[in-house]
Amino acid sequence: MNKMIIVSNRLPLQISIEDHHLKVTSSVGGLATGLKSVHKESNGIWIGWSGLTQEELTPELEDKVQEAVHKEQCVTVNLTQSDLDLYYYGFSNRTLWPLFHYFIEYTEYHPESWNAYKRVNEKFAEVVLKHAEDGDQIWIQDYQLLLVPALVKAKKPNISIGFFNHIPFPSYEIFRTFPKRKELLEGMLGADLIGFHTYDYERHFLSSVKRILSLEVNFNKVTYNNRIIKVDSFPMGIDYKKFKNAALKHDKQNENNKTEIQKRLDQHLQKEVGMKMVLSIDRMDYTKGIPNRLKAFEYFLRKYPEFQEKIRLVMLAVPSRSEVPQYQKLKQETDELVGRINGEFSTVSWTPIWYFYRTLPFENIIDLYTSSEVALITPVRDGMNLVAKEYVATRTKEDGVLVLSEMTGASKELNEALLINPFNYEEIADTLKQALEMPKAEQKQRMKALQKRVSRYSVEKWASEFINSLKQVHKVYSIIQAS
Numbered sequence: 001m002n003k004m005i006i007v008s009n010r011l012p013l014q015i016s017i018e019d020h021h022l023k024v025t026s027s028v029g030g031l032a033t034g035l036k037s038v039h040k041e042s043n044g045i046w047i048g049w050s051g052l053t054q055e056e057l058t059p060e061l062e063d064k065v066q067e068a069v070h071k072e073q074c075v076t077v078n079l080t081q082s083d084l085d086l087y088y089y090g091f092s093n094r095t096l097w098p099l100f101h102y103f104i105e106y107t108e109y110h111p112e113s114w115n116a117y118k119r120v121n122e123k124f125a126e127v128v129l130k131h132a133e134d135g136d137q138i139w140i141q142d143y144q145l146l147l148v149p150a151l152v153k154a155k156k157p158n159i160s161i162g163f164f165n166h167i168p169f170p171s172y173e174i175f176r177t178f179p180k181r182k183e184l185l186e187g188m189l190g191a192d193l194i195g196f197h198t199y200d201y202e203r204h205f206l207s208s209v210k211r212i213l214s215l216e217v218n219f220n221k222v223t224y225n226n227r228i229i230k231v232d233s234f235p236m237g238i239d240y241k242k243f244k245n246a247a248l249k250h251d252k253q254n255e256n257n258k259t260e261i262q263k264r265l266d267q268h269l270q271k272e273v274g275m276k277m278v279l280s281i282d283r284m285d286y287t288k289g290i291p292n293r294l295k296a297f298e299y300f301l302r303k304y305p306e307f308q309e310k311i312r313l314v315m316l317a318v319p320s321r322s323e324v325p326q327y328q329k330l331k332q333e334t335d336e337l338v339g340r341i342n343g344e345f346s347t348v349s350w351t352p353i354w355y356f357y358r359t360l361p362f363e364n365i366i367d368l369y370t371s372s373e374v375a376l377i378t379p380v381r382d383g384m385n386l387v388a389k390e391y392v393a394t395r396t397k398e399d400g401v402l403v404l405s406e407m408t409g410a411s412k413e414l415n416e417a418l419l420i421n422p423f424n425y426e427e428i429a430d431t432l433k434q435a436l437e438m439p440k441a442e443q444k445q446r447m448k449a450l451q452k453r454v455s456r457y458s459v460e461k462w463a464s465e466f467i468n469s470l471k472q473v474h475k476v477y478s479i480i481q482a483s
């Protein structure tokens with residue numbers, strides 16, 4: 001029976017070692033939930049890195065990892081500490097991530113990490129080739145694996161390969177600066193279908209293909225090595241029902257089964273009459289515009305002092321890639337900004353910013369979404385931004401206002417949000433005021449339209465549209481081959 005092979009840097013499992021024992025939980029990330037049914041129903045396999053390096057694993061622990069992943073229809077690609085340093089922290093996150101997010105000054109290029117990236121992409125391709133049979137579909141995910149499509153295509157030309165890029169594709173003028181621009185494009189063009197979140201990323205990619213590789217591009221089709229490759233946009237959604245149902249359950253909670261965070265939120269909101277909550281949730285990443293947001297919030301408190309003691313910014317920053325120096329610098333800058341703003345504006349009964357640097361369980365995220373009048377999402381660059389969609393899904397009373405950066409992929413769909421330029425702190429401050437003062441009727445009108453759109457294009461829909469398109473492309477390709 002033909003199967004689907006999903007390939008991503010991380011498996012949809014979180015595996016860690018605690019007290020010499022293995023701890024395995026399923027991942028709650030968007031990709032893992034979105035592809036769960038495709039993965040299980042098609043009897044497919046998911047290939048990826050377990051999250052542990054070879055050096056961390058004793059033979060007994062390795063057996064346990066294999067047992068755990070096998071149960072979940074997963075296959076591991078083994079990475080050493082050096083692979084992790086050079087391929088993951090190195091080329092993926094100190095080169096490609098900043099390059100694709102327009103942080104050209106952060107983009108490092110070291111031949112050593114490029115070689116490691118090639119070597120690890122080959123490792124992934126080898127595992128794929130070991131499991132792939134004619135008639136299977138292969139779906140490769142994201143910027144860590146840009147070379148895998150071509151490596152697989154070279155060995156199995158008749159197999160159907162899809163590639164999806166979860167981050168922006170930068171404009172040609174940025175991409176052209178990179179020493180390995182040609183190799184990266186050729187790697188991606190091993191796929192039969194290449195997907196992006198938005199039409200703009202698709203356009204940027206096609207422009208780079210045309211100018212850097214001098215290939216023929218016809219609308220969204222590229223002709224390369226006697227093959228036709230389709231490039232298209234598929235905006236990724238969320239598991240809408242999961243978020244909506246969790247929020248509905250939250251609405252029905254009584255005092256006894258409320259989470260600690262919820263009790264604290266209730267206490268504060270009751271005590272501080274008229275207090276409004278403004279929420280932001282992100283990974284601690286320099287693309288998320290965290291300092292810009294804090295500076296805009298500070299400006300807001302100064303420009304509109306009538307809001308002092310009346311609003312609170314609740315900011316959840318999830319630790320991420322903390323071994324990369326720019327992330328450490330950002331953490332320090334954020335700590336200092338929060339300290340400075342709280343130091344300047346706090347009163348005995350009010351702290352303007354509640355700042356959490358940690359991961360929180362799903363129920364607490366729902367507590368935060370449902371208790372916040374405004375979501376303030378200000379990335380300076382973001383492939384999609386699913387937090388914006390999650391906030392929308394949890395607003396069961398059809399109220400709340402989404403303030404969203406126009407630099408996110410999500411802003412292309414969420415037209416009823418209040419869109420801001422994250423570099424314009426005056427605009428952010430004025431828009432925040434507009435959000436806080438928005439009449440209920442207008443909130444409802446906007447939120448209803450947003451909910452309609454976000455619920456329609458769920459993550460399952462995203463996955464099925466990509467897979468159907470891949471099937472279609474392959475059918476056309478087979479007809480051309482046969483004729």
Ligand code: G6P
Binds near residue numbers: 142167320
């Ligand atoms: C982004 C990327 C994903 C990545 C995730 C978390 O969303 O597109 O590929 O998995 O960040 O980052 P991490 O480096 O922890 O995998």
